Amino acid sequence: MSARQPTPIISVRNLVNRFGKQVVHDGVNLDVMPGEVLGIVGGSGTGKSVLLRTMLGLQRPASGQILIEDRDITRMSDAELLSVKRRYGVTFQHGALFSSLTVAENIQLPIREYFDASPQALESLTELRLRMVGLPVDAGGKLPSQLSGGMVKRAALARALALDPALLFLDEPTAGLDPISAAGFDELVTYLHRGLKLTIVMITHDLDTLLATCSRVAVLVDRKIVVDTLDGIMKNPHPWIQEYFHGPRARAAQAAV
Amino acid sequence: MCRRSEGSVNLARIPTEFRISNPVLFESERSGDGLTLRLRGGWCIDNLREIESSLAQLNEQGRHVRLDFSGIETLDLSGAWLLRNWLERAKHAGVRFEVVGERPAHFAFLDELLEQKAAKPGEPQPAATSLRDAVVWIGRGAVQQGVQTRDAIGFFGRIAATMVRSMRSAHHLRLPSVVRHIYETGIQAIPIVSLIAFLISVIVAYLGAQQLQTFGAEIFTVDLVAISVLREMGVLLTSIIVAGRSGSAFAAEIGVMRLNDEVDALQSMGVDFYEVLVVPRLIGLVVALPLLTIIADAMGLAGGALLSSLLLDIQLSQFIPRVQDALAPTTFWAGLIKAPVFAMLIALVGTYRGMQVRDSSRELGRLTTLAVVQSIFLVIFADAIFAVVFVELDF
Structure with a gap:
């Protein structure tokens, strides 16, 4: 570990993923630095979700390494992987809240799973998570089916924050939200990032979110990844990237910013 | 950590x-x-x-x-x-x-x-007395019961109306769907139904033969097997297996469609989901269950014949005439006539419970279980009514 150069919190090296004959990733390299917000974009079917699942250790790649805090999760035993999983929080595209549990129980589930906490402490910590994501405290007693789309996303984020992770993965955090809720969520992500010095990796299709929150952008094209700052990536000559950032919808989003 | x-x-x-x-x-x-x-x-x-x-x-x-x-x-x-x-x-x-x-x-x-976000003071809970709680609980239960009964009657009424319409035109009958359900609930159930019918009749024959041998009346084992399988065992066991297999499948399939808003999607297209989801299952099962019952009857008799020849030295050439003597002309029909009724009970309960699924995966599990338990109960209850009626009618 060199003293000056900050070590990446996640480092993906020469990642190859394939399903049968279809190669999804062919030598993907990506470094996520501590404290940054990295957006991952790409067309449908370019393997954004596969990349996320691989980084989460939910899926073993065909070859390549995923280093999280310098430890290769692709060669880990399940017990070791658990200790890494404990360090990050994830929100899934559709929230993935457990539908038979209340919001509060959803948030408490990981805490109960790992620690032996008293009911008072659980309640207090749940209140904190709910406040952090801007949900009213009485939302804790509700079932996921009683929440609006925006609230589901916030509740999912509250659950992802349950164990005080240093690293947060967000899969399409603003998909399916109205622009006002989406903007509110962007604000929330920025707020938490600023306040808690979280490292955030998010998959998003939403250009507004990308422009509002991300410091760097990774684009999945041609089974590889191109990473650059927002300004840098916009100047990238690749036709898909040009289309993405300079298409009619992109211009509207940028004009708004 | x-x-x-x-x-x-x-x-x-x-x-x-x-x-x-x-x-x-x-x-x-x-x-x-x-x-x-x-x-x-x-x-x-x-x-x-x-x-x-x-x-x-x-x-x-x-x-x-x-x-x-x-x-x-x-x-x-x-x-x-x-x-x-x-x-x-x-x-x-x-x-x-x-x-x-x-x-x-x-x-x-x-x-x-x-x-x-200034802390909102928590709403004070109204102080509830145990008496008040009890009254509220009973009242709520009664209202829910009333609503459920109304819903159930509405459901069955809608199905009856849809059935009538389906019978009038080929388009409304959804024949491919009906055939699929006959295949899934009937053809695919043949192995397990055959096996269970065979084994049960072997058990009945074996135990019966032991008892009857003490009176030197082992030939009546044939009567025992033939009558019990054709009148009761064949149809009842088949119905219970089908209730477990298909009743749960109906409830779960329709329940998941509800959770995924697929039922709403159908309705929004102006497609009657009773016609698409409920009636084909009902018709499919009403066709499949009697056929399965016939197979179960045949396998039951085969099991009896096998055991008789092995244990009692009653050969097939003796077994068949004996069965013919033992059976009244109505015995076979007394069993088979119950099959469509049981099929309707199973299909109605399964689809009805599936339609009730709302909101969560726990509901799905609860209602699927309920569908199976209730349909088995109703099948046995109906069988008891049939038994009394048949005896009264001397059928």
Whole structure:
């Protein structure tokens, strides 16, 4: 570990993923630095979700390494992987809240799973998570089916924050939200990032979110990844990237910013 | 996770903040009227239990406290939150705090958070007496029962109406769907139904033969098997298996479609989901169950014949005439006529419970279970009614 150069919190090296004959990733390299917000974009079917699942250790790649805090999760035993999983929080595209549990129980589930906490402490910590994501405290007693789309996303984020992770993965955090809720969520992500010095990796299709929150952008094209700052990536000559950032919808989003 | 981890090579590479395990989270030092509290170690969620017990111990400290945060090695938001809440409570109780050194950064975040969204006072719960609770409980139960009964009647009425329409035109009958359900509930169930019918009749024949042998009347084993299988066992066992197999499948399929809003999608297209989802299943099962019953009857007789020839030395050439003698002309029909009725019960209960699924996966499991339990109960209940009626009619 060199003293000056900050070590990446996640480092993906020469990642190859394939399903049968279809190669999804062919030598993907990506470094996520501590404290940054990295957006991952790409067309449908370019393997954004596969990349996320691989980084989460939910899926073993065909070859390549995923280093999280310098430890290769692709060669880990399940017990070791658990200790890494404990360090990050994830929100899934559709929230993935457990539908038979209340919001509060959803948030408490990981805490109960790992620690032996008293009911008072659980309640207090749940209140904190709910406040952090801007949900009213009485939302804790509700079932996921009683929440609006925006609230589901916030509740999912509250659950992802349950164990005080240093690293947060967000899969399409603003998909399916109205622009006002989406903007509110962007604000929330920025707020938490600023306040808690979280490292955030998010998959998003939403250009507004990308422009509002991300410091760097990774684009999945041609089974590889191109990473650059927002300004840098916009100047990238690749036709898909040009289309993405300079298409009619992109211009509207940028004009708004 | 914060536990001490000697000897583990892999854990040794975890960044330091991850490994701090210091169950002693504070030191206190009394000086004159005041008290100095030096917080130390890991105030992180990993030490949740220790934090709680430390804070509990700190409750009995003095009125004037100097707080020193500088010894804290790791502090995460959870630790900061619990600490801050404790401080607030102690302040309310009249303890004066003096902070020595720097206040942790997380506190500023929490201050900001609390400022932003001023705490809403929790709504006071109405004081409920046990008598009131009981009345409310009974009332709510009664209303729910009433609503459910109304819904059930509405459901069956809709199905009857849809059936009538389906019978009038080929388009409304959804023949491909009906055929699929005949295949899934009927053809695919043949192996398990055959096996169970065969085994049950072997058991009946075996036990019966042992009893009857003591009277030298073992030939009546044939009568026993033939009548019991054709009148009762064949159809009843088949129905119970089908209720377990297909009743649950109906409820689960339709339930998942409800959870995915597929039923709403159908309705929005102006497609009658009774016609598409319920009636094909009903017709399919009404066709399949009698056919399965015939197979079960045949397999039951085969089991009886096999056991008779092996155990009682009654050969097939003797067995068949004996069966013909034993059976009244109506015996076979007395069993088979029940099959469509049972099929309707199973299909109606399964689809009805599937339609009731709302909101959550737990509901899906609950209603699927309910569908199976209720359809088996109704099948047996209906069988009892049939038995009484047949005896009264001398059928």
